[in-house]
Amino acid sequence: MSQLGGLAWVVFLFLLGEFGADAVALAARASLQEAPPATVIATCSACHGSSGEGNETMAAPRLAALPQSYLQDQLDAFARGERRNASMQSMARGLTAEMREALSIYYSGLQAPAKVNVEVPDAVRPQQRGAWLALRGKWDNDVPGCVQCHGQGVLGVGPHIPPLWGQQASYLRAQLLAWKHQDRPGGPLGLMATIARRLSSADIDDVAAYFANAPDSALAGASSSSSAAPLNAVPPSAFRPAEESSIADDDFGREVRKGEALFLHTSELAKQYVGSPINCVSCHLDAGRRADSAPLWGAYTVYPAYRRKTGQVNTFAERIQGCFNYSENGKAPPLGDPVLTALETYAYWMARGAPVGIRLPGTGYPKLAQPPRAPDFDRGALVFEKNCALCHGADGQGQRSEAVTVFPALWGELSYNWGAGMEQIDNAAGFIKANMPLGLGGSLSDQDAWDVARFIDSHERPQDPRFTLSTEKTRELFHDAKFSMYGTPIDGHILGSP
Ligand code: HEC
Ligand code: HEC
Ligand code: HEC
């Protein structure tokens, strides 16, 4: 506003009043989705640029190609005074609701500014703090990586999660601080407010700088001077796997990194063995490090183990094969395959120092106590709509950004199959309670976790590869358990019927 000059500002607001009439007319034509009057757009352009590309001197963000409902929410929040910024508040208040909608349609329809190079680097190191926060997060403080919600290359996902690339570092920083200081409404599920509160000011500087310069400065290891604080401050009780920075730069270390990459990007790097676009990390968070998310350090040291599921003692590699066949809905690599060797090497590396044969706290998914009321489909549907649909989609089919899965499908052809552990309501409830909604783990009541697990696992999904003769027979052989919905009727349809 300072750059606009006091008088110009007054004149502008007056003119905006004059356009009120246009705005009303526009409302009547809203269904035609005509562009807002050029004069109004010219005003916005003064700060946001003529292509909506943003302008750093004016501290004005990029608007072009941001999701329409996101833009409209922001304009409405400025108008209500809930999102605070002097220029934008008076601007938004001078616009009718219809005009705000028309402007959000207009800007979301503009072409995104030429794509800056936000390639995901092959390997980030924890010392590259901004990059690490962006790509991997700060899980010891329950902060997921930014890309886990904003998508690879932070291009934005769906109607509610805006892109971050193309925004200035100063703007990103200001928004994170606004959330931290409660100067901006928390947005969907309060996710960003929660995340910003868990970031230190140094974290905020680092991650904003990373997005502004990505990836060069981060790859060069140039971190800001404010970044001395260690990223990982860990709960003392849990086993603590070695820092990723300690992976050596030798042949063994390279194999560990290969395993880590496979774990994170399974559906791209081990395509031939994966049926549904899900990664190991989708169900084993923080690259398999997170307690209560079946962490690899907890798993490696309890194999070989007898498993009821297979009726024999399985090695660790065989256990991984199981997750390929069922959870990934794929076809497991044969024993000795380089993919299995790399994953096993990664798990071994992570478990070094853990006692063998002892089930450490945090291993597997937590076992929830039986809920007071039997898990219920309809209550689960409500929990899903309120807490999960934002990311996994109202139809449970997940969301993708440039063909890469950001939010996995929870049922249907793109999900885990009927042989997977997640198909059992008790496993799913434990995972969900501890880890979902992403970034808000532990926030659901036990009852809600049970109900939503029941809801998810009452939908059709790919057939159990062990299918034998009939759904009935297959249930008898492999699903004769209280917590499996396989072979049971839902609205007249038998789940799992071919
Ligand atoms: C005087 C300069 C100025 C003008 C004119 C202006 N804006 Fe803004 N706009 C800003 C600034 C500064 C911000 C960042 C506010 C903040 O930090 O929260 C902003 C933020 C926004 C946002 C939020 C974007 C996001 O990514 O969250 C939207 C939407 C927006 N403006 C739309 C408009 C529209 C539409 C117009 C024209 C009617 C307009 N602005 C005119 C300065 C301006
Ligand atoms: C758990 C999901 C999630 C994660 C993880 C996440 N975000 Fe967001 N982010 C959102 C949502 C949802 C919004 C939209 C907020 C709103 O509508 O007010 C958002 C919006 C933003 C915005 C506002 C953009 C604008 O145009 O004003 C910024 C900045 C942002 N996020 C930065 C980050 C950074 C940096 C990280 C990583 C440290 C991150 N986010 C991680 C979900 C997430
Ligand atoms: C759809 C979710 C899902 C995906 C994807 C997935 N897993 Fe699993 N995984 C599970 C479940 C459920 C369990 C059983 C957890 C329990 O026992 O509490 C499990 C268990 C494991 C275990 C044994 C853990 C233990 O403590 O005994 C290992 C090892 C494992 N998975 C590795 C992998 C690998 C490697 C991949 C990728 C190839 C993968 N998983 C993909 C859901 C998944």
Ligand code: HEC
């Ligand atoms: C803010 C976005 C977000 C919300 C909200 C959210 N999830 Fe997730 N969910 C994710 C992401 C991202 C993953 C994959 C984790 C990863 O890649 O690190 C995931 C993974 C999962 C998985 C395991 C992956 C698979 O293929 O099945 C289940 C089950 C799940 N979520 C259930 C839920 C449930 C139930 C809710 C609501 C209570 C919920 N999620 C809310 C983002 C979200």
